[in-house]
Amino acid sequence: MSFEVMLEQLTSGMLKSMLIFFLTLIFSLPLGMVMCFGRMSKNKIISGITGFIISILRGTPLMLQLMVVYFFPYYLFGWSIGGWRYPAIIVGFSINYAAYFAEIYRSGIEAIPKGQHEASQILLYSKPQEFFKITLPQVIKIILPAMTNEIITLVKDTSLAFSISYIELFNMAQQIAAANTTMIPFVVAAIFYYVFNLLVSVVMRCFEKKLSYYS
Amino acid sequence: MLYLEMNNIKKSFGDLQVLKDISLQVREGEVISIIGPSGSGKSTLLRIATMLETLDYGTISYLGEEAVSLYDGESVYAKPKKLKEIKKNFGLVFQNFNLFPHYTVLKNITDAPISVQKRNKKEVMKEAKELLDKMGLSDKADYYPCQLSGGQQQRVAIARALALKPKVLFFDEPTSALDPELTGEVLKVIKSLAEQKMTMVIVTHEMSFARNISDRVIFMDKGVIAVEGSPEEVFNSSNERMQEFLGKLNHE
Ligand SMILES: Nc1ncnc2c1ncn2[C@@H]1O[C@H](COP(=O)(O)OP(=O)(O)O)[C@@H](O)[C@H]1O
Ligand SMILES: [Mg+2]
Numbered sequence: 001m002s003f004e005v006m007l008e009q010l011t012s013g014m015l016k017s018m019l020i021f022f023l024t025l026i027f028s029l030p031l032g033m034v035m036c037f038g039r040m041s042k043n044k045i046i047s048g049i050t051g052f053i054i055s056i057l058r059g060t061p062l063m064l065q066l067m068v069v070y071f072f073p074y075y076l077f078g079w080s081i082g083g084w085r086y087p088a089i090i091v092g093f094s095i096n097y098a099a100y101f102a103e104i105y106r107s108g109i110e111a112i113p114k115g116q117h118e119a120s121q122i123l124l125y126s127k128p129q130e131f132f133k134i135t136l137p138q139v140i141k142i143i144l145p146a147m148t149n150e151i152i153t154l155v156k157d158t159s160l161a162f163s164i165s166y167i168e169l170f171n172m173a174q175q176i177a178a179a180n181t182t183m184i185p186f187v188v189a190a191i192f193y194y195v196f197n198l199l200v201s202v203v204m205r206c207f208e209k210k211l212s213y214y215s
Numbered sequence: 216m217l218y219l220e221m222n223n224i225k226k227s228f229g230d231l232q233v234l235k236d237i238s239l240q241v242r243e244g245e246v247i248s249i250i251g252p253s254g255s256g257k258s259t260l261l262r263i264a265t266m267l268e269t270l271d272y273g274t275i276s277y278l279g280e281e282a283v284s285l286y287d288g289e290s291v292y293a294k295p296k297k298l299k300e301i302k303k304n305f306g307l308v309f310q311n312f313n314l315f316p317h318y319t320v321l322k323n324i325t326d327a328p329i330s331v332q333k334r335n336k337k338e339v340m341k342e343a344k345e346l347l348d349k350m351g352l353s354d355k356a357d358y359y360p361c362q363l364s365g366g367q368q369q370r371v372a373i374a375r376a377l378a379l380k381p382k383v384l385f386f387d388e389p390t391s392a393l394d395p396e397l398t399g400e401v402l403k404v405i406k407s408l409a410e411q412k413m414t415m416v417i418v419t420h421e422m423s424f425a426r427n428i429s430d431r432v433i434f435m436d437k438g439v440i441a442v443e444g445s446p447e448e449v450f451n452s453s454n455e456r457m458q459e460f461l462g463k464l465n466h467e
Contacts, residue, residue, distance in 0.1 A: 116313060116315065118313060119309065119315070122265060122267070122306065122307045122376075123331060123375070124299065124303065124331050125327065125330075129330060129331070133326070133330070134315055138316065214359040214360070215316075
């Protein structure tokens with residue numbers, strides 16, 4: 001196999017990995033907020049159930065969760081799971097990452113001084129106004145470093161999609177390596193993950209800089 | 216006219232009875248200082264008046280509108296809509312300012328009038344600049360709270376409260392978080408508000424200030440009003456606890 005062909009194949013794997021990454025972020029960031037609200041709900045039942053779900057999602061391997069999501073329609077209902085592989089990956093990743101984000105959001109919200117809430121109350125901000133104008137902007141600044149860590153982990157975790165035989169970058173590299181007895185695809189893959197994470201760090205650092213106008 | 220009327224307020228936290236049957240009337244233009252040892256329930260009283268805390272028993276009305284009334288011997292809060300209307304009557308200045316750190320000074324002052332009260336933006340901006348002028352902070356409009364001294368932050372907090380045009384303004388130890396050399400600038404601002412006949416209820420440990428600007432002084436002790444009257448009456452009162460309290464302060 002020529003280097004060019006190899007690179008072409010790896011690039012297609014790379015794009016698939018990146019798509020998993022972006023779709024997961026798009027779904028898990030808001031879903032994490034919903035979980036966070038559930039976890040912080042005054043209703044003991046809601047917060048209890050959400051807390052339990054979050055602890056399961058954080059306490060079991062993502063690879064296992066992907067398999068459960070992928071296979072459960074078949075084992076539970078006997079449905080064919082032919083076209084389900086890709087959606088299952090996105091669903092599995094999104095739910096798992098939402099659980100981590102939910103806990104990060106919660107730590108951020110709890111770090112906001114009570115006085116901010118009391119001032120908002122006295123100034124008669126509505127609940128949504130308080131959340132979007134006062135709480136959220138401050139929470140984002142607080143949680144940015146923790147979010148950066150989690151997002152970097154996500155870049156690397158996209159390789160776990162191989163566990164349900166999805167051919168993303170890592171799986172592609174493995175196949176090419178096995179067929180051609182060469183380490184080069186792994187080197188290329190490693191460089192890709194590293195450079196992509198470097199970009200993630202730079203972007204996140206930019207956000208942090210943008211929010212450093214107050215302390 | 217009675218701007219605020221609180222009657223027979225009772226409040227406990229668990230087994231601890233913090234307010235034991237307290238009544239307070241505030242007339243238009245009146246300046247009332249509340250003094251007393253720490254733990255006597257002063258903050259709790261303000262927090263109940265400003266509805267940050269709910270009461271166990273008693274009634275509250277602002278300008279004749281009942282926020283909490285009695286039904287069959289039980290205190291009942293008005294419906295949320297009415298309560299919201301009533302809350303427009305008062306503002307509160309906190310001990311530790313509680314400015315919004317991510318907003319500039321100007322935005323701290325103008326955001327609530329614009330986005331809560333839906334007032335005309337230009338007009339609000341103009342008034343905010345005038346307020347900043349009065350506070351001696353006209354050059355600080357674009358600063359963030361973290362770039363200001365405590366005294367400046369507290370003056371911004373006062374401007375923020377005033378921007379909503381409250382009928383009654385409450386202060387909970389507005390200078391207690393400040394270095395001694397910064398309390399003066401804040402007290403001066405409050406004094407000028409008193410001269411403009413702003414109705415105010417001020418919890419403070421600044422005795423000479425309380426004596427100077429108040430129409431009425433209330434000395435609270437262990438959840439009750441132990442002494443109440445004109446500054447002369449209260450500071451010259453023969454009440455044992457009051458004497459003890461003043462004695463302690465003089466020793467410090
Ligand atoms: N949220 C609360 N929960 C339990 N106890 C409280 C709470 N708020 C105040 N207290 C208690 O009530 C008493 C009166 O407090 P406070 O009103 O803050 O007094 P002051 O402002 O006069 O110092 C204190 O003993 C305080 O510990
Ligand atoms: Mg207090």
